[in-house]
Amino acid sequence: MNFITKSFSELTTTELYQILQLRSEVFVVEQDCVYQDVDFKDQKAMHVFGIKNDKIVAYTRIFKPGDYFKNASIGRVVVQENQRKFGYGHQIMKVSIDAIKNFFKVDKITISAQKYLKKFYESHQFIQVGEEYLEDGIPHIRMDRY
Numbered sequence: 001m002n003f004i005t006k007s008f009s010e011l012t013t014t015e016l017y018q019i020l021q022l023r024s025e026v027f028v029v030e031q032d033c034v035y036q037d038v039d040f041k042d043q044k045a046m047h048v049f050g051i052k053n054d055k056i057v058a059y060t061r062i063f064k065p066g067d068y069f070k071n072a073s074i075g076r077v078v079v080q081e082n083q084r085k086f087g088y089g090h091q092i093m094k095v096s097i098d099a100i101k102n103f104f105k106v107d108k109i110t111i112s113a114q115k116y117l118k119k120f121y122e123s124h125q126f127i128q129v130g131e132e133y134l135e136d137g138i139p140h141i142r143m144d145r146y
Helices: 013-030 081-086 088-104 115-122
Strands: 002-007 046-052 055-063 072-079 109-114 127-135 138-145
Touching: 002 088, 013 046, 013 055, 013 072, 013 081, 046 088, 055 088, 072 081, 072 088, 081 088, 088 115, 109 115, 115 127, 115 138
Parallel strands: 072 109
Antiparallel strands: 002 046, 046 055, 055 072, 109 138, 127 138
């Protein structure tokens, strides 16, 4: 797996298309959730993605402090369903956390996590802050990493 981090303007049209396709495949189709994925926040984000056999199979977008939350943030964490058994979710999170440190020079990170993934994010030193809430009809929790 080769991991790459790019700004929105650095993405090729093929990379952008593959990213949007992967996000739609998982968040809209697999999770059966109708929501507006194309939210005009991609232009502010750095895009972290993993390529295997010339295809993007893992992805996150990261934000500097103030662009999404007060702290830096990681969002749209996604791994193609048939690739999850290889641990790419953990790898993309490590790469994303390192990218925040390298690009934004901060350690504090806030995420809006799907509740069922709480233990996954806890394994990356995130802790739950506050109560559960619904986002796009799916239970979420705020989690912070210091």
